[in-house]
Amino acid sequence: MDVQDSRIWTAALIVIGDEILSGRTQDKNIAQVAQWLNGQGIRLAEVRVVPDVEQRIVDAVTALRGQVDYLFTTGGIGPTHDDITIDAIAAAMGVPVVVHPQARQILEGYYAARGGVNEARLRMARVPEGAELIPNAASGAPGVRLANIFILAGVPSIAARMLEALDGALEGGRPVVSATVTAHAAESEVAELLRQVQDDHAGVSIGSYPFFMDGRGGAEFVIRSEDEALVERCAAALRERLLAHGIEPAPPR
Amino acid sequence: MDVQDSRIWTAALIVIGDEILSGRTQDKNIAQVAQWLNGQGIRLAEVRVVPDVEQRIVDAVTALRGQVDYLFTTGGIGPTHDDITIDAIAAAMGVPVVVHPQARQILEGYYAARGGVNEARLRMARVPEGAELIPNAASGAPGVRLANIFILAGVPSIAARMLEALDGALEGGRPVVSATVTAHAAESEVAELLRQVQDDHAGVSIGSYPFFMDGRGGAEFVIRSEDEALVERCAAALRERLLAHGIEPAPPR
Numbered sequence: 001m002d003v004q005d006s007r008i009w010t011a012a013l014i015v016i017g018d019e020i021l022s023g024r025t026q027d028k029n030i031a032q033v034a035q036w037l038n039g040q041g042i043r044l045a046e047v048r049v050v051p052d053v054e055q056r057i058v059d060a061v062t063a064l065r066g067q068v069d070y071l072f073t074t075g076g077i078g079p080t081h082d083d084i085t086i087d088a089i090a091a092a093m094g095v096p097v098v099v100h101p102q103a104r105q106i107l108e109g110y111y112a113a114r115g116g117v118n119e120a121r122l123r124m125a126r127v128p129e130g131a132e133l134i135p136n137a138a139s140g141a142p143g144v145r146l147a148n149i150f151i152l153a154g155v156p157s158i159a160a161r162m163l164e165a166l167d168g169a170l171e172g173g174r175p176v177v178s179a180t181v182t183a184h185a186a187e188s189e190v191a192e193l194l195r196q197v198q199d200d201h202a203g204v205s206i207g208s209y210p211f212f213m214d215g216r217g218g219a220e221f222v223i224r225s226e227d228e229a230l231v232e233r234c235a236a237a238l239r240e241r242l243l244a245h246g247i248e249p250a251p252p253r
Numbered sequence: 254m255d256v257q258d259s260r261i262w263t264a265a266l267i268v269i270g271d272e273i274l275s276g277r278t279q280d281k282n283i284a285q286v287a288q289w290l291n292g293q294g295i296r297l298a299e300v301r302v303v304p305d306v307e308q309r310i311v312d313a314v315t316a317l318r319g320q321v322d323y324l325f326t327t328g329g330i331g332p333t334h335d336d337i338t339i340d341a342i343a344a345a346m347g348v349p350v351v352v353h354p355q356a357r358q359i360l361e362g363y364y365a366a367r368g369g370v371n372e373a374r375l376r377m378a379r380v381p382e383g384a385e386l387i388p389n390a391a392s393g394a395p396g397v398r399l400a401n402i403f404i405l406a407g408v409p410s411i412a413a414r415m416l417e418a419l420d421g422a423l424e425g426g427r428p429v430v431s432a433t434v435t436a437h438a439a440e441s442e443v444a445e446l447l448r449q450v451q452d453d454h455a456g457v458s459i460g461s462y463p464f465f466m467d468g469r470g471g472a473e474f475v476i477r478s479e480d481e482a483l484v485e486r487c488a489a490a491l492r493e494r495l496l497a498h499g500i501e502p503a504p505p506r
Contacts, residue, residue, distance in 0.1 A: 015300075017460075018458065018460055018477075019460055019462055019475065020283065020284075020287070020300075021287055021296075021297045021298070021299075021300070022287060022291060022297070022429065022431070022477065023283075023284045023285070023286075023287030023288035023289075023290075023291055023297070024431070024475060025284075025462070026281070026284045027280065027283055027284070028279070030273065030276075030280060030302065031273075031276045031278075031279045031280070032276070033276075034273070034274055034275055034276030035276035036276075037276075038275060038276055043274075044274045044275070044276070045274070045304070046274075046301065046302065046303055046304075046309070047268075047273075047274070047300075047301065047302035048299065048300065048301050048302075049283065049299065049300035049301075050299055051298065051299075052460070056299070078440060078441075078461065078463060079440055079441035079444045080440050080441075080444045080447055080448075080461040081444065081447060081448040081451065081459075081461075082458075082459070082460050082461060111441075114439070115439075115442070118441065118442075119444075119445065120440075120441040120442070120444030120445060121441040123444070124441075139465075155463060155464075155465070157465065176275065178275070178277070186367070186368075187331060187332055187333050187373075188331075188332035188333075188364075188371065188373040188374040188377075189368070189371070189373070190373075191332045191333045191334065191372075191373030191376070192372065192373060194333055194334060195333075195334040198334065205271065205335075206334075206335070207270075207271055207272055207305070207335050208331065208333040208334075208335060209272060209278070210331065210408060211408075212408075212410065222272065222277060224271075224275065
């Protein structure tokens with residue numbers, strides 16, 4: 001393994017929106033962005049959910065952008081008064097907000113058959129000065145990239161199209177692979193065994209996630225590493241140790 | 254309105270767990286805690302999701318606990334090696350970890366008919382010194398309260414029982430109430446109208462949330478305030494303005 005191989009690439013995500021903090025909307029972007037990043041060989045290191053308040057967004061951007069390779073945001077880039085992400089990120093980066101000519105063109109094309117652009121729609125062509133666009137096949141209005149900051153839509157289906165457009169575009173390491181061993185055992189019965197198996201396989205992390213279903217409890221043990229062969233060896237060892245302990249591994253849920 | 258009435262109570266939530274950051278598990282605790290807090294008249298001001306790494310938990314606790322009235326955490330209080338929340342919060346607060354006698358008793362009772370307590374199960378009786386317990390009718394192992402920090406389970410159904418146990422126990426203000434007006438209109442058509450209605454009703458915030466469903470777009474406009482009568486007046490005014498604009502409000506989704 002050379003140095004390049006062992007470099008760990010990290011990202012943070014800021015989810016922007018009162019609707020998440022009020023509990024009105026169940027967030028789906030955390031899992032979506034996390035899974036996409038994993039596929040790019042980039043680890044999601046932290047998420048913050050902040051309200052539609054400019055200073056709160058500025059604070060989160062300022063705190064996180066230097067700590068990670070890539071900073072993603074979701075939410076707050078639509079046409080209405082509560083969409084303030086562009087302004088907040090421009091403020092955090094100390095640049096003015098400008099209208100991006102290509103974004104304007106995209107919106108004019110998209111809205112040509114939908115009543116034309118108006119002042120609200122043109123808001124979606126505003127970007128921090130120096131930004132590039134992230135194409136969005138779903139609804140015209142593009143995402144925005146400024147330096148290591150990727151500004152995505154809040155609607156999960158639209159954010160998904162922007163992530164697609166970024167597929168393979170970011171430098172990353174090896175994706176983390178995982179294997180799951182499921183057992184109808186209380187995790188408290190096997191805690192010591194798990195710790196031993198993890199210690200025997202340097203480089204893996206084993207997470208233990210209890211579940212209760214149809215009146216029956218159990219746990220999923222998720223083995224994670226960037227080394228696929230190591231994950232397989234560790235999963236086999238765990239199954240063997242569980243069996244030796246009288247616990248039959250169960251089919252995946 | 255007296256001073257007591259206008260005091261705003263705030264909370265923050267730290268979601269602890271690699272499984273959320275890897276995208277393996279779809280978080281449900283953010284929405285659940287947010288909705289519960291709203292019912293208590295407490296506003297969720299920020300959420301952070303951090304990995305199962307002690308220093309990262311310590312940093313988040315240290316950053317947030319002084320900024321809000323109440324700090325909640327979910328995750329990392331089970332019996333396995335990756336459950337380090339208690340240790341991290343004790344470290345953040347500068348107190349040792351001790352076995353809580355009542356928690357030990359609860360666990361001994363719960364596990365009497367389930368194979369007895371073992372070292373792993375006793376881990377769940379460990380608390381930061383000075384902590385109180387939060388009862389958990391679902392699985393025995395209690396949640397933990399230390400000062401303004403509330404340490405809940407990560408399994409959503411168990412966290413729910415701990416929240417139930419806290420119902421009405423925390424001082425809060427008036428709950429935020431909301432009304433939703435739905436319309437099959439592009440939010441970019443009505444952005445200016447929305448801003449005007451919000452400006453006409455000081456004390457409300459209006460969020461605009463687009464949706465796409467069955468090939469048809471629209472938006473939900475959510476009006477929020479602690480003053481129910483004001484919310485109703487504002488919703489009526491918004492419906493009227495939409496109608497005057499040729500837009501028939503649609504049934505709720």
